[in-house]
Amino acid sequence: MRIRQVGAHALLLDCTTPADFPEAALVEAWRSELWRRRERGDLIAVEIVPAARTVLLDGLPDPTTTAQQLTRWASDVAAATTRPNQANAEANANAEDEDEDDDAADVVVPVSFDGPDLPAVAEHWGVDVPAVRQRLTSTRFQVAFCGFAPGFPYLTGLPAELALPRLATPRPRVPAGSVALAGPYAGIYPGASPGGWQLVGRTDLVLFDVAADPPARLGPGTTVRMVAA
Structure with a gap:
């Protein structure tokens, strides 16, 4: 982990990791x-913003003191982070014992699986279209971060080997509510x-509503399950 000061009141944590360890897990x-530290009062920060490989802390009264705190907390974060193989083994071992309260906390997203790129995704994965639907509805996703557009969630949960390329030529307009895949992520367009x-x-x-609190329906850390509509 590298800590960089950004302006007078912010720090950027660079979580770049070895090739066999996904940055998303550390972020x-x-x-x-x-x-958790902010809720307990151990950390004063106006914004904590995760991204693909970094976490930004903004609105810090004393970045130098906060940087020292981050260094002390690094061991706690390391203890809570497992390497992918170990994490997958533990997840498989406990899959049948998932707590019902955890399931209840998931945001359920009803999806009509009729996207124009569904056949291409199936071909890329080497399966048929029903198998793509089954994979997406059986995966428990988590919002890693939001970006690109207000309320656009980058969802992790798919195996690395299922990563997909983006289109060679972007579409000029993607309809609101479109469920999509690119790289290692799934995503949902909050607006056209x-x-x-x-x-x-x-x-x-509806994924983004400026009148709601919070405006983004799927914020970082939210767990998501897709179901066939």
Whole structure:
């Protein structure tokens, strides 16, 4: 982990990791720890913003003191982070014992799996279209971070070998609610916009509402399950 000061009141944690360890796991460990510390009053920060490989802390009264705290907390984060093989083994061992309260906390996203790129995704994965639907509805996703557009969630949970390329030519307009795949992520377009992700379905769930609190329906750390609409 590298800590960099950004301006007068912010720090950037660079969570770049070895090739066999996904940055998303370390970023999520830091996000969870920092949110927990802030709730306990151990950390004063206006914003804690995860991204693909970094976590930004903004609104810090004393970045130097906070940097020292981060160094002390690094061992706690390391203890909470396991390497992928170990994590997968533990997840498989405990799959049948998942707590019902955890399931209840998931945001359920009804999806009509009729996206124009569904056949291409199936071909890339070497399966048929029903198998793509089955994979997506059996995966428990988690929002790693939001970006690209307000309320656009980058969802982790798919195996690395299922990563997909973006379209060679982005579409000038992707409809709101489009469920899509690109790289290692799944995502849902909160509003109509250009986009180059592979479209596999659509949902009527409203993902971003400026009048809501919070405005983004799927914020970092939220667990998500897709179900066939």
